[in-house]
Amino acid sequence: MPLSKSRLRLPPALPACLLRHPWWSLAALLLLAFAAWLLYLNWQITSRFEGRRWDLPARVYARPLELYAGLELTAAALEQELARLGYREVSGRPSRPGSYGRRGDALELVTREFRYWDELAPPAAVSLRFADGRLEAVDVAGQDTAIVRLDPLMVGSIFPAHGEDRLVVTPEQVPELLRQALVAVEDRRFSEHPGVDLRALGRAALANLRAGAVTQGGSTLTQQLVKNYFLDNRRTLGRKLTEALMALLLERHYDKAEILNAYVNEIYLGQDGQRAIHGFGLASQFWFSRPLAELELHQLALLVALVRGPGWYDPTAHPERARARRDLVLGLLAEAGHITEAERARAAGRPLDTWDRERAGASYYPGYLALVRAELGEQYRPEDLSRQGLNIFTSLDPRVQASAERRLAERLDALDERQPERRLAGAVVVTAPQSGDVLALVGDRRAGYEGFNRALAARRPVGSLIKPVVYLAALETGRYTLASRIEDAPIELELPNGTRWAPRNFSGEPAGPVTLLRALAESLNLATVGLGLDVGVERVAALLERIGPGPAPAALPSLLLGAVELTPFEVAFVYGTLANGGFRVPPRAVRSVVAANGVPLVRFPVELRQAVEPALVYQLNQALLVAMQRGTGRATTLPLATAGKTGTSDDFRDSWFAGFSGDRLAVVWIGYDDFAPTGLSGASAALPVWQDIMADVAERPYAPPLPRALEARRVDYYSGAPVGRGCASGLVLALPAGTELDRRGGCAERRGLAERTLEWLNDVLD
């Protein structure tokens, strides 16, 4: 709060005595004003310092990586994860937390102490052995547990509007060498001066006079602290005077250790877009992805070098400058006798070693953080999030996120070549459907770009993605099975508003009589509309509400072909219920919240509700599986079984794909932000992205156990008639026990004798 003397107005009626002695009176008044000002400064300092409260932004963490025997993980992938976490590679056996050593297929590491929601985990020495792309053995020293958590990556923070972000450290967490370096470099007579160092000021003034410009500052650490605390950067004489006075007052109230610790937490050390990096605790995380206590000498020296000008000495933008200043700091440390000459030389020989976000496979996660804020917004006020130092634990998986970001960007770059004057937009949501964990969320093709978050906010027509809901509603009536036959024939409707509606098939021609299985796998529009009208559009709308986030869409016939707008996140919700066999599990980012002092606050446990009979969803999913084998998703080459559906809206404005394996669900949307036609179908744009991501992240086939109410029958794909093994177009479907199959149509494609023989031999020899 700037203060000026003009604020102290003279009372309107001046007493007569003042008029008689104008000079004395003026002096007395000035003195009074000065005293008042001093008192005000004193109050400001003590209240700020006593409270000793910084706004502590909430810290957001990714999921901790669980290490256990059998986990699909290569040594290289783990090393990448360790690089993200700033673990230091050592040549021998690692002994300190946050370090590791690797010899071929064996890797040893010491985890950091970490406060989880459920426990304070002490550092653990872990030995790992890898084989065939898996973790083969996990050994935790002194424990017989077969599983250990790696401390999670801090992925972001929720800082206040003024942009100050910091991570406060206690005096015990500050290395002694950092204090020594600050004194040696910034303020050699720190322990002696009363807050202002006149000798240093004089020296600096002389040097500046000689140079003809301001090249040196004579500010003490106390003055620098005051400046960071209360004042802006303008260099005026009045400001300097205020700063000096406040420094003197500060020193009168508090001892040197308290002042130095406040300095360590207050000082500005870097800029990251909107976010100002304050304090050595956060600077250490920001520049090295490590806790302050784990910094090596050359890294510590670089942080001290930054004090003088984080922008000027920015190690990324001006590496030579930063390095020269760092080496100067090292020299001063050696000169003061805090390190030996050999230590100095070794540290000066090291590179800058700053953490490269991109190289470490990390990102900025603005899309995911938006989801975190939205979820917490229901529980917390914005100022609680930006002030109370909450620790927020999420399900974000940096490996999955990296894959989703990269795969989307790669494919869009290639697709853009079709229409080079335009830029496609895209969004991806990846979940673990059983727990509802949102593992990755991409709202813009430019990773790390905070803009329009399409995954959460772009409501787009879903096209054929709606079809599984129509078929599920049909199965629910009990009047249909996947083997039932329906008519794929031209249809024309008069809508309530008087217009006529005549939907068409994607490929043009009506297919005639078809099974439900084929109609869904090949996404036949006419058959779907006929089926949906028979079942009732209201039923379909109500089912969509039941298995998704709601509310129910308007029950118009066009709903049957996907004239309903959903966000990719909402689609992930709906398809999650399918992946979970009818159990509705809302997708969520936040798992739990822990207070700044380590007290567990809230937890968001897994919740589920059976929304549809599991046996019905099992039957439906068979059609989505067949869609991947011979229907609209047949272009996939994934090595494991998946179920999924394409979606293409009118005039090719939206390209969708939603599908799942036994452990991962992904939804991909691609289109233009202005709703212009793209010329791309769900199969030609979204599906390849989906496949690329699933190839990276899916580990288990979609293969749920057969529900007891169903029995396996061999039926013809085209006619639904019961067929024998000699029928090439026959496949085994699980149908309600005792289903009466229509024998008309029989087998559409019989197998030749040779083929049958080979198959028989194959079975015999298998």
Added chain:
Amino acid sequence: MAERRTRLITLAALTLAASGCALAPQPGPQDPDADEIPVTAPQRQERRAGPATATLIEQSRALHESGQSAQAAVTLERALRIEPNDPAVWLELARLRYAAADWAQAEQFARRAESLAGGDPALRKQAVELIADSLVRQGRPTEAERLRSGG
């Protein structure tokens, strides 16, 4: 692997052809169920009930017994994230909810366990029992009775 099999088949076919054997299609001496795996399960679900999940379930039980039921739940959810299709983990979560008198969620978790039980009749039976118990606690004894007699 596949290549070897193809070679084997060719060899066998040649041998059969050479011996002038009639190729009458007849059922092979094989697992009668092999034919009956529906399209949903082309790759048999191998349940990797690994030591990690077992350890976590054990830890969770110990935590629950010492009165730390929230910690027990967190530990089970760790297991769930490792083994999301293991009915034993879902059943354990259901028991925890039941113990916490959260009958509605106990029922749901037990139903989820039942839906994944597959070829494990013992586990299925336990899940059905728990669903029924949870229904009774929610004042729905008729449904519970129907379930028990049907299961």
